[in-house]
Amino acid sequence: MxxxxxxxxxxxxxxxxxxxxxxxxxxxxxxxxxxxxxxxxxxxxxxxxxxxxxxxxxxxPVKSKTILCFGDSITAGYGLDDTNDAYPALLQHTIDSLQLDFTVINSGVSGETSAGGKSRIDWVIKQAPTVFLLELGANDGLRGVPLTETRANLQAIIDVVKNKSPKSIIVLAGMELPPNMGLEYTTEFRKLFADLAAKNNIAFIPFILKDVGGIASLNQRDGIHPNVAGHKLVADTVWEVLQPLVL
The missing domain is CATH 1.20.5 (Single alpha-helices involved in coiled-coils or other helix-helix interfaces)
Known part of the structure; x- marks a missing residue:
């Protein structure tokens, strides 16, 4: 190259x-x-x-029907370590075991009075429940609230449910007071619930604490609020009235 x-x-x-x-x-x-x-x-x-x-x-699938428990500390499960031991949750267990299309809603507030329930019902009823369980009045009685006031408040709650959720089935839970509140007051207090149920033609639980109230072994130390065993009996009492309404 x-x-x-x-x-x-x-x-x-x-x-x-x-x-x-x-x-x-x-x-x-x-x-x-x-x-x-x-x-x-x-x-x-x-x-x-x-x-x-x-x-x-x-x-x-989503459950389309609801049971709304509108109440005080008994419904809320006051004092229990687990609110799943309160009667609304126990009702849910029963309903689930029967494969029913219902969800139980716990709308209990500890310390709630009939006046307190009246003030929040407009908001709560927007859920339009299939069944509306009204459990209020015990705190009124323990505080000696005039019976005319308790009656008027409970009637007002029932009226709101009827007007704003007319398809809801209303169940009224009755309550009784310990004898130290005086014979006349306790007698009229018990009668108040029966009168309201009859007047409004609604389902009625005569005494939600039947077989539980006043029995030490079924209540907490305060002698007022049911313990776990007590709530099981409360759930049974409520279910006796609810069962024909949901089956």
Whole structure:
């Protein structure tokens, strides 16, 4: 090879190297794009799988009927370590065992009076329950609230339910007071609930603490609020009235 040809070859070497480098970069680019395409496909598949899972969850059957327990500390399960031991939760267990289409809602507030219930009923009744269980009045009696006031408040609650949720079945839970409140007051207090139930033609539980009230072994230390065993009996008492309404 002549010196001139050798010099010409050396002149083209950088161009050849550049061409080889360009081909190598092009190869890397193609591989990268291909990999990105696979990743995109995988992500799309993952999103589709997630959407399918969500759709499956949304199509699960939801209970359409409700039983709303509107009350005081007895309904709320005051003093229990677990509110799942309170009678509303026990009612739910019974209902589930019978595979009935009902959800029990615990709307109990400890210390609630009939006046307090009257003040919050407009908001609570927006849930339009299938069954509305009214359990209030005990705190009125223990505080010596005039019976005319308790009666008026309970009637006002019943009226709101009838007007704003006319399809709701109303159940009134009766209450009794300990004898130290005086014979006349306790007698009239007991009668108040029976009169309201008859006047409004609604289902009636004569005494929600039947076989529990005044029995030390079935109540907490305060002698007023049922313990776990007591709530089981309360649930049985309530179920006797609820059962024909939900079956």
């Amino acid at each position: 002549s010196e001139a040809e050798n010099n010409q070859l050396h002149a083209y070497l950088p161009i050849l190297r550049g061409y080889k480098l360009l081909k190598f970069c092009y190869f890397i680019l193609v591989v990268s794009l291909y990999s990105c395409g696979d990743t995109k496909t995988d992500k799309t598949t993952e999103v589709q799988s997630t959407e399918t899972s969500i759709e499956t969850v949304e199509t699960l």
